[in-house]
Amino acid sequence: MGLFRRNTSPEPLDLNAPVDDEAARRAAAYVNAGKVRKASRVCDKTDNPRATAFAAFRYIDCEDVD
Helix, strand or coil: CCCCCCCCCCCCCCCCCCCCHHHHHHHHHHHHHCCCCCCCCCHHHCCHHHHHHHHHHHCCCCCCCC
């Protein structure tokens, strides 16, 4: 599904459905390790894959760029 890629779909993000925070944290850990496909698979197994992937961005490490 490519949840960690830019989405140009007009489909809105459903923020009313529950988000699995534990899955979001696991997905973020995979993204931090460079394993984006595994992160997508973790999110795909949840009831709300897009919102879970969106929530994962809170836990993804970012480097400051000057």
